[in-house]
Amino acid sequence: MKYALFLGCKIPSALPAYEASSRAVLAHFGVTLVDLEFNCCGYPARNFNRYAFAAAAARNLALAERAGLDILTPCMCCFGTLRHAIRFLGEDAELRSRVSEALAAEGYAWSGKTEVEHLLTVLARKIGVDSLAAAVRSPRTGLRVAAQYGCHALRPGNVTRFDNPMAPTMFETLIRAAGATPVDWPRRLDCCGDPLHQANTPLSGRMTRAKIADALESGAEVICTACPHCHLRFDAVQAGSSDASIRTLLYTQLLGLAMGLPADFLGL
Amino acid sequence: MNFPSIIQTQVLIIGGGVTGTALARDLALRGVDCILVEKDDINAGASGRNHGLLHSGARYAAGDRAAAMECRAEGAILKRMAAQTIQDTGGYFVAVQGDDERYIADFSSHCERSGISTRAVEVAAARALEPALSERAIAVFEVPDASIDPFRLSLENMAHARSLGARLMRRSRVVGFAREGRQIRAVRVRSGAEEVRIEAAQVVNAAGAWAREVALLAGAPFGMTYSKGTLLVTHTRLARRVVNRLRPPSNADIMMPGGTVSIVGTTSTRVDALDDMHPTAAEVDLIVEEAARMLPALATMRFIRAYAGVRPLVAAPGVADGRTVSRGYALFDHEDHGLDNFATITGGKLTTCRLMAERAADLVCRRLGVTRPCLTATMPLPVAAECEWTEPGRSPRMWMRSHGLEDTLLCECEMVSGSAVDAIYDALRSAGDTPTLTDIGLRSRVGKGACQGAFCAVRTVAHLYQRGDFQARRGIDEILDFFGERWRGQRAVLWGEQLAQAELMEALHCGVFGEELRGEESRAAPDADPAGEVSP
């Protein structure tokens, strides 16, 4: 298995542990990751200009296509954005032609071949839960873990094709593979608040805190994430608060620990 | 309502349509005491069932020059005197391939002769401004058409009249006249279970399509034909301007932008009976197919409602089709019927309602010896706060301006707030009335949006219970009455998305809440036969 690794903007600068742990875990399963210099997935431009957003996303897809690779991203926001762009380009001929023009001006082209995968979809579907479980050396038995499904990967399901958007099971299955116990928490599919962090900080904070409180009330010891935005938001809100707090752990860290990978490989 | 059994007044007006209410105001402004009796509610007849078009007159320029000039003059007066009820949208006359070339060629000169300004517009330019126009359009003229809100006009006319001392009796039907010689001594009016006698010096019959029936009761028969006209309301607004078909008056040749929706029509069918006026599927199909030639989007548009009104046409012998009968009005003094204090004003058009009222008032005043002149052409109609809510697109703004903890939306489709309902309810209430949900619907956009009442009726009723206005089991009855009224307009447009909407309404109100079974619940009492059918 070989993918172009799309780290997005957040991971290298703010959460290098996610990159490290993803590389460590994927390497174990023989996944080769190729580094291309991608640009921003396009998400911020959605609020400015649909065309700019689609073109920025398409440029990434074109870069991957030129390298003959599908994209793997550990970021749910980038994942959803790229998938959205594929949708918009697919349904709007005028948009597509304008984007093609822009790409052509830089010598790029995207024919629609690039597939976009999230780290979790690769782990669960391409590598397979059984292979993951087989690699586990020190299962995290008894660890009660709340799975944080990120909105942008989960919904809309017809665009992201991540899991059943109403009743997903993938993340819990992956947590079980690491030997831990997934916790059922009512707000597991809620927004973490990160998209509103800049636009409306108090509202964003209320959303994050509601999730943390819910995870705690549901008996979780850890919120497990697979998106830098969700992860950093939980950490940031808890950093400045005296409320009860909960540990956050990236899924790759959870799995890596269970696989017996050294902590410093996992950015821990 | 609790009226004394005998009421006295100078003038009794029968009929609360655009003419009757304008007449009440006209008389009140001349210092004449009057009572208006209305068997149903304001504008319940044709006054509330038309396009809401303030004619420039161009429609009649070719066939009826007098009517055209009258429209032009009256339109200009209303634009000044009742500006709040009018949106000066402007209008297009549009011909499409296959339309009569001669008519197109002569159109502007006909208009010119009636003093109506027209301007030829390049078809491409017109389509740039109104993208909904058909690409098969071949000629476009601009005319000074406008849209007018007949409900607001009548409600404000009546509100002003009342502020000057006029009285309104809604849901009061004239059931008989007491004649004495050449005089009508009293008019018997049934209001609910009660009957009252109204003694008036003069009686004016402004009952619109019902004018003939009323006159018959008074023993003053005259000939009249009825022309049923059906119109459709779209889910979204289609164009900025009025769009008329550039051809001799025919079916479905006017599309009116009515605030947030568009109104398309009309048909013209000779009918004999007046009540139970339902738009039929055939009429609706005719409008959709014909109007789509001018505005193709109509073929796939979601319609939320159809309604049918009856044009009262004073009969010319031997004419069958209502459309060729004059749209002019008729004022009868009934003196040849042996009556000196009875008059009938009927026919006419929305655009000329003020003029009709003026003429009737002139007659009445002459008979009463009142010499004060008519003021309605020179005195602007005052705005009445409780009458503002009929205008589509107004309530969202009003709510966004006012909204706070105490003002929630009751109707989501048209965004009507609790404060609007309160204003309407309290205004009716302060006049001694018992307002119903249907009354509120007539005076606002409640129930007029996509859901046709399925959601807003429930919220409005809950709101009125909370205010203490509704008691006991009245709420459910009101909801069902309201649905019944709304259903009349929905039934003929139920296909596509609006059929899904109607199905949802029935699923909720019948499927989930079982409202059609009200009163039956006791029959399923727990002590009924457990083995089988619930015994009555």
Added chain:
Amino acid sequence: MTGARRDSCDVAVIGAGMAGMATALFAAERGLSCIQVGNPGGILFASGLLDLFGVHPVAERRLWRSPYAAIAALAREQSDHPLARIDASSIRTAFEIFVAALGAAGLRYAPLGDRNRSVLTSIGTIKTTFGVPLSMVAGVDALEARPPCLLVDFRGLREFNARQIAESLGHRWPDLRHRRIEFPGTEAAPELYAAHLARALESRQTRERTIALVKPLLGDALAVGFPAVLGLARASEVHAAFEAGLEMPVFEIPTMPTSVPGLRLLGALETAVSARGVRRRHQASVRALAFDREAGTAALDVEGVPGVERVVARAVVLATGRFTGRGLTADRGQVRESILGIPVLQPASREAWHQRDFLDPSGHAVNRAGLAIDDAWRPLDADGKPVWPRLFAVGSILAHQDWMRSKCGSGLAISTAWAAMEQVARQLRGTGAG
């Protein structure tokens, strides 16, 4: 790299309303692999109450205490009604399995029994129904015994007014009282939404504050009714906490859609089918359906974004519903079946679709339009033959029923899904699988 996406299964279920979910659930229970296509649809508009059969004949508005006796009467008098084709034991089994699956997904119902029950609604009517969520059972009991009872509502919840219910029932239940309270922490919100309150009550703190507000208002009440907002994913827990906190029976009253019980039902059903491995395709529709008669398979082109997914199935169940579910579409001329254009039994013209009176006791003719089927639940073509040997139809798309007036929506969905799935399994066994 993206190719044309493909997938295959034993049974493809088209539709995700009550009938579609029941079909997918029963298919999975039988061990058949299943792909299900469709929007949340009708379940959102559900009340959480499971009707079986309540009114027959519709025109007489006759209510029945025993749904099974009513169905027996139906079978005698109107044998083409879909429910008349199913025996009582199948219906019982279907309901038991369905309700058990909901319970396992966290939505618990009272034991079903044999009788219809009467439930108070938010609009002040009394609804006859069959399956009642545990959170509403105390209301059934209270309505029977009519003890002093308090109804609570929340300022801002526009569709639910306790005063209205108390006024509407005052003539029969004089000790029904009402109080309005401010939902904790909603001081700035002019309008409230049931689902938001339900989720807020899942936090212990909000729950306790609410209980503390209600407790002083109880007076002589022996039961308390609330709008159906007592928790969403944690409904049982929230309800139990209210009963413990208020020390008396607490019941929910179903509200206007989209209601919390509807969202609960949707959540529970999605969880149930997801847990059973049903592959769901949300916000998707079937653009084309073709049959390979030689291979004995059907090919569904599922409209996704972008492009189309080809699903190959050995059997297909149409559970696409009526107009709201878009299984049927109507233009000005006629009613059509949306995917294949299967002939729809319907009135001759649009003028005859609806009565002039909305509440006409006989109901509207268009609501009895639908697909004709054979004994094996297979829709029939113009020649009266099955469209395809393994194409089945269930739920409200079937002709000869008016679920809204008969109060048999869930009953129709669950029972026909069960009955059809028996036929599906039989047919698939016949071809060497299942």
Added chain:
Amino acid sequence: MSPALFQTALYASLALCSLGLVWRVSAWFRVRIGPDARTVALSQRVAALLRGGALALFSRRVFQLAGAVFLDLLLQRRLFANEKLRWLGHLLILTGFTLLLLMHALAAIVTAKLFQGYQPTLDPYLFLRNLSGAMVITGVGLLLFGRWRRQTGLPQARRPMDMAFVALLGFVLVSGFLLEAHKIASPRAFYRMSDQFIGSTDAGRLTPLRAVWASEFGVAFDDLKLPIDPRLLEQGRELHRSACASCHTKPVSAFVSYPMARVLAPVTDLLDTGRADAWLLYLHVFACFLGLAVLPFTLMFHLVAVPISLLVNAAAPNRDFSLAGRASRRALALDACVRCGICDLHCSVAPLARYLGNLGLLPAHKLQATAALAGGRLLGCEDVALRAADGAFLCTDCGRCTAHCPVGLDLEDLWEAGRGDLAAAGLPSPAQWVQAHPALAWAESLERGPAEHVDSGPDDLLAPLSADRRSFSRCVQCQTCTNVCPVVAHSMDSNHGIDLTPQKVMNLLRLGLRDLTLGSRMVWDCATCYQCQENCPAGVRVADIMCELRALGVRRLGAVRSLRESS
């Protein structure tokens, strides 16, 4: 050249340069970037520097500092990691220029003291001078070539002064070489020297020497008879050895100016007549003085700023700065940026700059805008300011600019500070400036505003769903979208009430009242969690429409917004 004039010019330019340096360096303590920087007094910033410097010098960090001097400053490893060609060019310029400065310009002070018998016309000095000059010219050429080669289609940030200074530098070098070449070829210089050292200007007596200097030293005598008699040459060499050789080696080693002298030979006489040696010298020297005088105000100030910036970084690893330190560091960064544009190359939103047609997104341009804002020049130009603000708020803080910056600037810190300043100047992010007014006020100002806005494209490309009635004609008013909306849910428990709900937004669109939605809280607070869209039973793409409305809002409300109003 008169020494007095030379001295005066030198001291004047030195004085100007020193004043300039003082002014520029003081800016590092004066200029305030970022709202937090406003809270720090000048004295605190100076104190922070002294404290930091002392801490670094008198601790183990001194080794890191030394390492930084060697690796970052001398070897320029950050640049090496980014662009080899540019590194090479830069190293050539740095080395060549340093050599020229020390060994040529300051020859009297440096070279003559270090090397006995130093004469500029002797090898290796002659060769080395040419080599140094050639290095500088090659280096500049490489930099210009590199800049040309990586044309991205986007203009690179630069100031007019930058190019002017490069031109001046070129002029100094070219004039220097020309002067040297002319001196080599000049018969006039030959006669002046022979007069001085041989005591004769008699052509006949000097004939043998002339023959040698013509054939071996490139002097272009116009009256020399050719071919030259070898005996004459022999004679001349004798004379040369006695009179000239101690100061002159053969100019062939001047591998730049000697060929130039050969080329100039035909016009040498003319140049001599025109006293070219004098005015070339003037030009060369005064160009140098001019360069010196304006140096603090040109790109060359980076010669001062970059080393200090690198040392400051080394002194405080892990970017561990006090607020006062950060404040000074931001100001320093404005000077240390050499506008190399490497950040632009790696910027992850650079493609957006192209697609949006807004260069304000690019880091190097952003830095200029930041400097302009700090200098109070940005707000004067509303257009530029608005674009700068748009750009600033599209930055994703990916940190690639910082990671690649060859001079190690902490650009992310600058961007954050810059956004703070923009917000304080009335240019906050769209989400914030839109929400400064209620939706109704925006709608009303749209009505009052110009009917047709200057648009970059039609609405239907920007917002195709919200412009199409079919997008919401299926809505059945069930409120599911609102019921599942977390933003509405979380807006009921405080003073952050929401103005509209998703359903109301959809209804306003259906009613044709789109302008009423563009400035609404609901639209701008939408978290795009897609619950509404996922749950909609009618398939209405609620969240997609929300995104469209924001894009439309940025454009349409932006057109009726004025800076004055929003600040």
